[in-house]
Each structure stands twice: as structure tokens, then as C-alpha cells.
Amino acid sequence: MEQIPNSNENIEAKWIKYKQAVQEVEQITDKLGTPVDEGIKETVAVLRAMGFPTTSSCAGHRTEDKFGLPYVKIYAPAPQKWLEDHKSAGAFKEWNAANAKYREQIMLLLNEFNQARKSAEDALLFLRNIGIYGGFKIENKANVELRTAEEGFEKCALYQKEMADFTEFLKQKYFKGW
Numbered sequence: 001m002e003q004i005p006n007s008n009e010n011i012e013a014k015w016i017k018y019k020q021a022v023q024e025v026e027q028i029t030d031k032l033g034t035p036v037d038e039g040i041k042e043t044v045a046v047l048r049a050m051g052f053p054t055t056s057s058c059a060g061h062r063t064e065d066k067f068g069l070p071y072v073k074i075y076a077p078a079p080q081k082w083l084e085d086h087k088s089a090g091a092f093k094e095w096n097a098a099n100a101k102y103r104e105q106i107m108l109l110l111n112e113f114n115q116a117r118k119s120a121e122d123a124l125l126f127l128r129n130i131g132i133y134g135g136f137k138i139e140n141k142a143n144v145e146l147r148t149a150e151e152g153f154e155k156c157a158l159y160q161k162e163m164a165d166f167t168e169f170l171k172q173k174y175f176k177g178w
Helices: 011-027 036-051 080-084 089-115 150-176
Strands: 055-058 070-072 125-132 135-139
Touching: 011 036, 011 150, 036 055, 036 070, 036 150, 070 089, 080 089, 089 125, 089 135, 089 150, 125 150, 135 150
Parallel strands: none
Antiparallel strands: 055 070, 070 135, 125 135
């Protein structure tokens, strides 16, 4: 697991790490060759610079008949023991522990971010569990509450702004030290 930087890391080293993360994100594609959505690249890059292993993301989209809301998934890489033996209880625990550390750090950041906000309740960002190994997804609370496409269309821009504001918060925390 990569170390999450702290305030002792100098600003030049942080800029280098951030620029490397931006370049990495520019090279990422999914299985179909689709790159990371433009509207979420900066979020993914700052999270990666901070040491968080992102696995997928979406900037949020509105089309005539469907919508998707912004999110970023964070999932620790599978431990070597797990790759060698999927039945290893030790590897399962190691994987969960790695994800728990990431979750704890993100929760601290999200709590601080949300405390300073006057956002609508459904726009607030929170963590949703994914998988059995402790991975999670940063998303708006509405991602689990919206029932219709009309609601999604109306709210998508608001939720995108909340994620963009979180990105700016993360950048400030990263470069000023946390």
C-alpha cells in the first residue's frame, strides 16, 4: 500500500507527484478503450497523488433517456497472497485492512468537507461499500435515492458541482498538508 502523504512532504515533491498522477490519468482507459471522463479526471488525479488507488469513475452524464451521476471507486490492489491463493483467510484480512485504511482517511476528509458545506442533503458526498474486500465508492447521497430519470436530469449538475468542490478541497488539503 502506498503511503498517504502528510504535511512534512515538501511542496515541490507534491507537485511532481500530482503532475505524474495527471499524466497517469490521461493514459487510463476502460476495457473498451474509453478514457476517464474529462469532468472527473482532476478528482481521480488528486486522489491518486494522495495515494488512493482509484479503480473506476464517472463524471456524471445526462442524455435523452438516461443519466449517470458522478462517482469515484477506491479499491486497494489485491495482495500477492490473494493472487496466489484465493482461499487465503490472511490475504482476505490483509485486503480488507488495506481498504479500511483508505476508507478511514477519506472519511476524515469527507467529514471535514461536508461540515463546511451548506449543500442540499441529497448532494452531500458519502461512502458506499462495494464488494466484500472493503472497497468503496465516493458518491452523492442521491446515487442511492433517485428513482426516475427526471430526478437525475434535474440534479446531475448540482451533484457534479459537489464533486468538483470536493476536488478543489482535496487539492487544497494535499498541497497545504494534512
